[in-house]
Amino acid sequence: xxxxxxxxxxQFVALKSRDREILNKALKPRPVKKKEYLxxxxxxxxxxxxxxxxxxxxxxxxxxxxxxxxxFAIENWxxxxxxxxxxxxxxxxxxxxxxxxxxISCDTVQFEKLILEIPELERxxxxxxxxxxxxxxxxxxxLNELSKEKIxxxxxxxxxxxxxxxxxxxxxxxxxxxxEYLSELRNKRNA
Amino acid sequence: xxxxxxxxxxQFVALKSRDREILNKALKPRPVKKKEYLxxxxxxxxxxxxxxxxxxxxxxxxxxxxxxxxxFAIENWxxxxxxxxxxxxxxxxxxxxxxxxxxISCDTVQFEKLILEIPELERxxxxxxxxxxxxxxxxxxxLNELSKEKIxxxxxxxxxxxxxxxxxxxxxxxxxxxxEYLSELRNKRNA
Numbered sequence: 104x105x106x107x108x109x110x111x112x113x114q115f116v117a118l119k120s121r122d123r124e125i126l127n128k129a130l131k132p133r134p135v136k137k138k139e140y141l142x143x144x145x146x147x148x149x150x151x152x153x154x155x156x157x158x159x160x161x162x163x164x165x166x167x168x169x170x171x172x173x174x175f176a177i178e179n180w181x182x183x184x185x186x187x188x189x190x191x192x193x194x195x196x197x198x199x200x201x202x203x204x205x206x207i208s209c210d211t212v213q214f215e216k217l218i219l220e221i222p223e224l225e226r227x228x229x230x231x232x233x234x235x236x237x238x239x240x241x242x243x244x245x246l247n248e249l250s251k252e253k254i255x256x257x258x259x260x261x262x263x264x265x266x267x268x269x270x271x272x273x274x275x276x277x278x279x280x281x282x283e284y285l286s287e288l289r290n291k292r293n294a
Numbered sequence: 295x296x297x298x299x300x301x302x303x304x305q306f307v308a309l310k311s312r313d314r315e316i317l318n319k320a321l322k323p324r325p326v327k328k329k330e331y332l333x334x335x336x337x338x339x340x341x342x343x344x345x346x347x348x349x350x351x352x353x354x355x356x357x358x359x360x361x362x363x364x365x366f367a368i369e370n371w372x373x374x375x376x377x378x379x380x381x382x383x384x385x386x387x388x389x390x391x392x393x394x395x396x397x398i399s400c401d402t403v404q405f406e407k408l409i410l411e412i413p414e415l416e417r418x419x420x421x422x423x424x425x426x427x428x429x430x431x432x433x434x435x436x437l438n439e440l441s442k443e444k445i446x447x448x449x450x451x452x453x454x455x456x457x458x459x460x461x462x463x464x465x466x467x468x469x470x471x472x473x474e475y476l477s478e479l480r481n482k483r484n485a
Binding site for chain 1: 352354356357362365375377379380386387409413416417419420423425426427428429430432433434435437439470
């Protein structure tokens with residue numbers, strides 16, 4: 104049962120009932136434990152991951168030995184290390200579940216097979232990737248432009264529920280803050 | 295004659311001679327003068343741009359009134375403000391030719407028409423966008439991780455010719471440096 108994924112695909116392209124059957128058969132959601140890794144640095148990434156329920160984080164270990172989060176993925180997001188997946192080179196990232204989650208993984212072999220069987224998926228993935236790329240372009244802009252405090256305010260205004268959902272030290276890592284600085288900003292806001 | 299684009303497409307998907315004819319008819323390269331704008335902040339972006347020859351830069355005006363470059367596009371790259379293009383909202387960027395260039399612009403109406411006529415283009419754009427997204431993921435990582443000097447060294451090692459090609463103040467803007475700091479780094483290297 105990959106209902107969530109099928110619903111998501113149908114937001115962008117029309118599927119036939121035969122297509123839905125193929126997808127239901129090929130892509131099964133599986134549980135992922137909190138803190139379970141989907142891949143680690145040094146491993147070649149073979150799959151793209153769709154979050155049915157829960158939350159994943161993509162991070163790397165920086166020069167100081169600290170985890171630095173670059174992306175989160177929640178419900179209805181695809182996530183992977185696309186450089187590793189595209190070039191079949193070892194990843195420089197870790198992908199890990201933040202919460203107990205349910206995900207669908209689709210490996211490259213399966214992906215090419217599915218795309219042959221359901222050509223509409225080309226369009227679906229093109230659109231979804233365009234949106235992800237647009238968000239990355241925007242993010243590169245605000246990483247360049249805004250002060251740390253403004254980045255935080257902007258993020259809270261865009262994703263108020265998400266800010267409540269993830270552990271604060273992870274949010275700090277994603278925003279490039281120390282946990283102490285984030286706590287200061289939150290207190291300032293509540294004051 | 296959109297030979298460069300057709301060659302680029304054929305690196306990723308097979309085209310029939312009929313497809314080539316359609317593309318040649320629909321997408322004509324046009325000259326763009328040095329410093330000419332393809333769109334400006336506040337305008338809705340309707341096209342995706344392919345660089346046949348030359349160089350474009352995407353930039354915004356930051357809070358201090360300074361131009362801040364976030365991306366360059368050279369031969370065989372597509373470039374646009376994809377948030378503006380996708381949502382048909384006013385752009386917050388400027389797209390401008392750095393050099394006298396030759397580009398192909400493809401607007402959304404034309405794009406949807408071409409994709410219906412040549413379904414292989416879905417695959418081409420999916421792949422090209424995946425590569426662009428992978429590069430953006432990687433860039434977000436190194437913007438988070440590396441010192442300014444390391445970012446410069448890394449960039450020079452990846453794109454040695456490009457570093458010689460663009461005006462140094464633009465390279466400084468892209469890397470988030472002052473022109474003085476970039477000049478210091480270059481001298482240090484040559485010393």
